[in-house]
Amino acid sequence: MPDSLLSRGAMLLLAAVGCALAAPAMATSAPGFAGPLAVHLRSDSITLRMAKAPQLYLAGTIDAAAVEQMRQLLRSGRVSPGTDIYLDSSSGDIAAGIELGRLFRAARLSTHLGTWHTGSAPARPATCLDACAYAWLGGLYRWSPSGTDRIGLHQNLLPDRAAAEPGAPPPAELRDYVAAMDVDPARLAQVSGAMANGIAWWDAARLLPAQVANNGRLPLAASYMKTPGDAPRLVLSQTVRGREDQVTLQCAPGQVALTARYAVGDERARSLAARAMYAYFEVGEQAWQPHLGKRPQADGDALVFERRMPFAELTNVLRTGSLGAWVEITGSPVRLGFWLAPSLAEKLTQPFYADCQAMQPGYVPPKASAGQARPSFWKRIGQRLRGGG
Incomplete structure (x- = not known):
């Protein structure tokens, strides 16, 4: 039985x-x-x-x-x-x-x-x-x-x-x-x-809004990596019922590359990639250029696709409570994919944005405040004579 x-x-x-x-x-x-x-x-x-x-x-x-x-x-x-x-x-x-x-x-x-x-x-x-x-x-x-x-x-x-x-x-x-x-x-x-x-x-x-229930979703995980000589890179990971999906944001002058990784399993990834019509990101439930860009490809156990956005769009992406990554499949009445909430990772999205902004053409660093102004020439000389550097 x-x-x-x-x-x-x-x-x-x-x-x-x-x-x-x-x-x-x-x-x-x-x-x-x-x-x-x-x-x-x-x-x-x-x-x-x-x-x-x-x-x-x-x-x-x-x-x-x-x-x-x-x-x-x-x-x-x-x-x-x-x-x-x-x-x-x-x-x-x-x-x-x-x-x-x-x-x-x-x-x-x-x-x-x-x-x-x-x-x-x-x-x-x-x-x-x-x-x-x-x-x-x-x-x-x-x-x-x-x-x-x-x-x-x-x-x-x-x-x-x-x-x-x-x-x-x-x-x-x-x-x-x-x-x-x-x-x-x-x-x-x-x-x-x-x-x-x-x-x-x-x-x-x-x-669910109060995060007492999670309906199968663990808290959003974020990882920010910036090493000398490399462009800022932010990885947002969302685990749903044991499956981890990711959106990676890679900064570059004038633009940001968004790469979605939708984990579906090795065999299914290959099957879906063969039938995929197009893929797109959705920011705040608004599709962003849904019919542009290459079709998603199978990469191990995941469907992967990339889109490039102007840097000016980055603020909207980082502040949204719903960033979706969706794939339309031939013969399927529903789209496939996932969504996550970048706004929940503000502690890491803020430094990523600041460092990405510093890479943009024409960027002018903000002037130091009065309290942080550089000491005058004679004051620096006095500090050195007193052993203060």
């Missing part, structure tokens, strides 16, 4: 799932699954072909026993790096949720909200509350809830509280964990919607 069932009791699990599916879809408060942790693993060939990863469904109370159950699954090798974890839990211990989140991150797992269902039976809404929400934060890739799925924290478990509530971890400990999961603790307050029955439900639409 392609779907594996792993639980503390098959009869208990079947009864719990049956009750859950029978619950009204529009209940006033989605209860989540609060029984002992039930685990379903879906790793059949169809799932692996369509979803590109196994799917593990966890429903029930998150406690020390649940953490140990997950640890044993990881040790068994049945849950591999990249597995998608679907959570549905409204009860549990916060310390256990944090430990579960750490296990997810160490194993490079992705977290979603979702409930197990088979056949044509509709999936009921998932609820991820308190311990579950902290476990969800442990996902290397964290996917925003969809539909009527909900995630949130009781007010007394928010990490921005001044003091700990009875039975709750100290707020500083919660903030340290959230930060260790590459999430700014202050962003949790930004995504919280209206309080309802003491629960701050997170607004799914705010999770």
Whole structure:
């Protein structure tokens, strides 16, 4: 049987799932699954072909026993790096949720909200509350809830509280964990919607902009290299579900060369290159000269193409929150490619721009401010006589 069932009791699990599916879809408060942790693993060939990863469904109370159950699954090798974890839990211990989140991150797992269902039976809404929400934060890739799925924290478990509530971890400990999961603790307050029955439900639409969810995208990586005699070179890298795409910006007098590297795998790169019609960059959702330039070529595991822009266009490229690199393929109804946000790497894009600007014809360095003016001739002589250089 392609779907594996792993639980503390098959009869208990079947009864719990049956009750859950029978619950009204529009209940006033989605209860989540609060029984002992039930685990379903879906790793059949169809799932692996369509979803590109196994799917593990966890429903029930998150406690020390649940953490140990997950640890044993990881040790068994049945849950591999990249597995998608679907959570549905409204009860549990916060310390256990944090430990579960750490296990997810160490194993490079992705977290979603979702409930197990088979056949044509509709999936009921998932609820991820308190311990579950902290476990969800442990996902290397964290996917925003969809539909009527909900995630949130009781007010007394928010990490921005001044003091700990009875039975709750100290707020500083919660903030340290959230930060260790590459999430700014202050962003949790930004995504919280209206309080309802003491629960701050997170607004799914705010999770991605606030970078609490990343929907498969790791933070933008940037590398700036400038050595004497070489032109400034900036590399922006975006990892999406384990695939790293790049845009390289190489400065030259009067222009900047942009090279896109779209990682698709060796065999697919060759196939797509043979059918590629044209490629282009998109700055702020505006295509830049889409029908000009050479077609993309296969280079190892990637499709690669280059375009040259006037230096005057560089500011728009570095400030945009969406720089796309797209390829149009013969016979395909959709374009292929990726996008990244140069504006998120401002600490490196600014010095790159300054050094590139200094290479441009007619560049005049700014005059030194009064506080940085060169000392007068007689003052320099006095400094030398006093041993000051």
